[in-house]
Amino acid sequence: MYHRVGEARDAQEARYAISAANFAAHMHSAAQAGYRAIGIDAFIEWLQGERSLPEGALLITFDDGFRGVREHALPVLEQLGWPFTVFLVSDQIGGENVWTRGTNPHADTYPLLGADEIRDMQKRGCSFQSHSRSHVRLPTLDDGALLEELRGSRERLSTLLDDDVRYLAYPFGQADERVEAATHSAGYTAAFATQPGFNRPEVNRYRIRRLDVFGTDTAAMLLRKIRLGSNDGSLGNMLGYRLRRVANRLAGTAR
Template sequence: MTWIDPLSRALHRQAGQHGPVILMYHAITPGKLAPEWPWAVSMQRFCDQLDFLAGEGYATPTVAELVAAPATAWRGRTAVITFDDGYLDNLAACEALHRRGMRASWFVVSGALGRTPHWRDSGRPAGRMLNAAELRDMQAGGMEIGSHTVNHVRLTSVDDPSLRQELADSKAALEDALGTAVTSFAYPYGAWDARCAAAAAQAGYATACTTCSGWALRDADPYRLRRLTVFNTDTMSMFVRNLSFGDNQTSFRKLLRYEFVRFAQAFASRP
């Protein structure tokens, strides 16, 4: 495993005290080198992260399981692993999870199954997306398949009929392809508001994930689940600190500022 600095390891002792975290991945590239796309990580780094979670006793339920269970069920360290979009390279990630007895949730774009993605995103993986047969195999192996709309649109920018269609048609298409209910959803680009959350509930989803950082259940709302983005530049030490603080970016400068504020507040409260 990649080296983790002693301070980050010490800070991790508090991990789990504030509840579960949800990790958000997109693409996994072969080898050890950090990919150029910010939302991709190398296979070596991904495996290092999984090994750290396993070694520290993290439970890795799916999103549906996280929300269905009472909050008291997640008193220990819990990290829900999620993937957005449904890139073909995710098959290797699925195999890595299988080998470790871990599970994850995939949010896929129903209108792009088995095809080249049609939305713009410079730098993303080339080639096709996961197809229906591959998703069925993943589901049979214990992975959860959720929805990420039909066309990967910003839901806050579409009118009400289009919003309902993106949510309902994606759910129906995936349920037809998988033969099981699809109850989890993730807002594309993290773009959401109260109207989108209400539409997701009306469409029959039980959960919806945002890209807002923080402890997963902080808002006590299943349609506002928070996630921590895993970036290509995250070192293992930063990954460990992110787990500890429930934050996307935990540079040492940010931690020093955090500790200074805590010290100032404690000093000000002294009699």
């Protein structure tokens, strides 16, 4: 899970903004390590037992729909021949990420993809899905507003793309059982959360896990996150994981 691709102005932005050079290093390192990106439909079909996937299959997603994804990420992913998915805030297409000012009135905002840019990227292998209408915290809404936030986004994006929008990424990663039920009622067949971990076929289709990639992550840290299914890509976490595996094997031998 990536967000904005572009330079960060401070340490706070660096959590969710990765430089173009670092993003390219991430993708090329993943390719060299034997990973390959797949499309979101292929991933869901695998979860449903309808197809197999190659070893090292990755699903690459971007939340919010920043213009920097088109400027900096698209050329790298096209070069690799890798599909990817962008989750759009439907009421802010062509605008800026104004929702950040809900928690920080002085926060800088950045341009989001416009309709023509979205349609062009769609032709070039990008899948666009929903990130709600306004990037609101869904559990805070009453039932009517919640359904409108979800259904309205899906309908508007389906019209824009001339294609069915089947998947949602929860804004801020926030969802509860009521939000899951509303997501299903609004016509989505799966939804993506922000909890890390591995996705097995039995995963809740409305709580699909994703790894949070930070702008400060090196390419080596990204590979460790993938291997561990963890948001902690530190060398210490990897060493601890290997020590635990050795200890478990030794314990099994002793028995």
